[in-house]
Amino acid sequence: MSRSHRITLSGVDFIPDLSGALFAPDFSALLVADLHLEKGTSLARRGVHLPPYDTRESLLQLKAALEATRPRRLIFLGDSFHDLGARGRIDASDLALLRAITAAADTIWITGNHDPAPPQDLGGVIIGETALGPVSLRHQPKTLRAGEAEISGHLHPAAAIHARGRRIRCRCFIADGKRLIMPAFGSYTGALNVRSEAFEGLFGDFHVWMIGAKAVHRFPASQVR
């Protein structure tokens, strides 16, 4: 299996997981970003009936990541729900699964642009921003203050490399020494290439940790197309 990678921000180590979650051993905290729960059912009103299993799939992945790391804290980095109506559409069995997940760790819901007011009946606390030691946690990346480090989501990063004449594109973590942006965790969320405009100016010399089918692979910026 893969070597486990380590991403260090302001002296704090983070371990990128194959599921797209990020584990902070020093704080016993598991971070996930952009689940977009109930994205599948969000177009029902328009007569678009996407398979309504994205919530279940995302939650099962999250449950597995929790069982593998057994963290004290679980932190959602915003856009956990695709829209404000998501709570009303979620299936009863999926709801039970979500409650079991939040019951297993101290849960923090950071708000995002899709879920400025996440449901209040799911356990945990809701806040705009928080921090793990010197590392700020928020939904959207911000201009950093001197000495500040930050983990955010929102942009759904993906990276592509060329190998043997093939182009391979995967979701990824992207980070330099100060900033880390997490991949979207949700099973229906798309991804945006880290070479696109939205990422401009955010990173110095960065690396990406690409999420393959069986392992996470690290590449320097020079190899990312």
Added chain:
Amino acid sequence: MSLPQRFLDWFSARGWAPRAHQLRVLDHAEARESVLLISPTGGGKTLAGFLPSLAEIAERGPGQGIHTLYVSPLKALAIDIARNLEAPIAEMKLPVTVETRTGDTPHSRRQRQRRNPPDILITTPEQVSLLVADPHAAHLLKGLRTVILDELHSMVTSKRGVLLSLALTRVQSHAPGAIRIGLSATVADPDALRAWLVPAGAKPAPLVLGTPGAKPDIRILSSVERVPWSGHSSLYAIPEVYGEIKRAKMTLVFVNTRSQAETVFQALWEANDDNLPIALHHGSLDVAQRRRVEAAMGQGKLRAVVCTSTLELGIDWGDVDLVVHVGAPKGSSRLLQRIGRSNHRLDLPSQALLVPSNRFEVLECTAALQAAEANAQDTEYPAAMKLDVLAQHILGRACAGPFHPDALFAEVASAWTYRKLTRAEFDQAVDYVATGGYALRAYERHAKLKPLASGTLRLAHPRLAMAYRLNMGTIVEDEMLKVRLAHAKRRPGKRVVAGGRVLGEVEEWFVSQLTIGQTFVFAGEVLRFEGLDEFGALATRSGDREPMVPSYQGGKFPLSTYLASRVRQMLADPAAWKRLPPQVRGWLSLQRLRSAVPQAGQMLVETFPRADKHYMVCYPFEGRLAHQTLGMLLTRRLERAGMQPLGFVASEYALAVWMVRDLPLAVSSGRISLGRLFDEDMMGDDLEAWMAESALMKRTFRNAAIIAGLIERRQAGKEKTARQMTVNTDLIYDVLRTHDPGHLLLRAAWDDAAEGLIDAHRLGAMLRRVKGQILHKALDAVSPLSVPILLDIGRESVYGEGHDALLAEAANALIDEAMRLV
């Protein structure tokens, strides 16, 4: 039916007489029988189809609603037919109105056609579906007497034909007395078409045969140049092809793919010392550009057009007197169809020249020539029973008004294509249309079909009918990006490009492979990729002669089973080699000496060491798709047997797999049996496991999801919002497969893949064929027959490695590099 006097007068005024097959079609129409007319192009086929209608309308008088619905696969053909009908109607002074209705027909004209319908409506398959989905369909079609289906052979093999067959069941319900006249080119199995034309279980439509045309005159280019071992560009033959163009008045140069068209066109242009007007025509070029080429052809201003199947069907654009086919034709019927584009006169033989682009293609061209001389057909069997198409039809039915499922099931099952549909499958499709058909009932409140007390179902909202009209149809294009010619401006420190005119469209996946600065061939030029903007891809003219990125993607059409067996027979019979050029004969003789030439029933498997790897090459001749699937399955097996396979490459004719371990040793020591290795049982679990993960499967799933209406097509002008709203179908596929493996769309995608991209049916048949017939040659070195496929290794994608292996390799290579620097 005897023709009315004014028709007879019209014929004789032209020095013509009605042909026998035209009169026989007339007889069947008078007896109110559907009929199939098979006749070569130029035999008055279309007129044969229309004569009964013209005669009847002349008799009954005009203005009594639509009498005849004429359906053509091509919009351009429909318009051309309407124009061609004008002459006899005007000359005989017939009181008959003819109008067309295609995707381009403006709304106002459709409205008028509804209020004041023409006697003859000329249209396309999609328009028939739209017509029957209209709430006024019953009124519009109640007087319908005849449906004419032109180029039926080309429509029935695809989902378009399947959708048309369903629309026709609705037409039949509105106009029970209407008959169908099918017009077709020669096909391999006329009985299937005869059954297709009539309701399931009814007596097949009688067959009328037209007079056969003169036998075509086909040659194979016997080049003075060396015929390449492999590759597809045929560049070696360009000077000779150019010579042929110079001698002919007007030449059509057919190729199999867009990129071949680009390459050949570019090479001809460079050889064009006489500045002959030579043009390019393929489906990715801008429509306006294509229309200009067609118009110039019609006016006789061109000497040659390099084209793909875009010019294969339909209209005559000018006086073509030579057809050159560059690359192997892949099927006998396809070759005959393309050759038929020259000399549209029955009494003169069509002239054709085949240009094989490599040695195996010499064999294939020879087999195709012999097949064409024998007029042997290898057209595909009509497609049947597509669940995604059924779902689309059900929604269309609901758009026309409330329906009872029992009645619709009976109607659908009356189509030959759906004769094997079970009620359970039908109900599953209805459930899919209503609520998505998921085990998790998430959409009951937002169902598209709502039950009424009577047990009938009605459309939940008129908005859904609008969405149906925008999304219906079965042709799913690859996602395309516009390519614009950009102008580079030098600014201090930065290269700035600004977009200019549109050159055409290219597949999005192709652009996604390019990095800025790479060159590729498009629209007859070598272009430099400059990046993307919100409108698409930007490119500048490059001074390069050779593009950096080859875009050959293999043939779109696999080698037909029939031609494949002819090639195998030819190979097995040294007496038949006499017809082959000396170079190719020498190549085969050497193969016989060094290895073996298999008997027609046998499959040759060669093993040999090369560099530090062990190769296995087999020659099934079943087409690239089936070989790719075989390669995937064999590498899985070899992996399990501990042979450590490293990769494989597949061509139309052969498959090469290479591995770390010594395969012949494992065979001679009895550890591996080749018979077991190629056993048919690989079509079970291994195939399922691989298909489920395959990118090809995701592509077929996307097609099925669009046809079945799960996701909407990207609409022009709405592209940005659509992109934001839609979920990538790959993600949907993965989630659906995990949580609802029995879902209708997965089955639809699976069925398509097994027939199409994976070609599992053909592979299965081949494995059964070679059972106990494997001829193994353990060699010390490469055999002559294996050279072409080995040459492909550097050129084609190598399969067999997962993305993770490649990612790990790339990451490790970097580590190695870093270590060396230390």
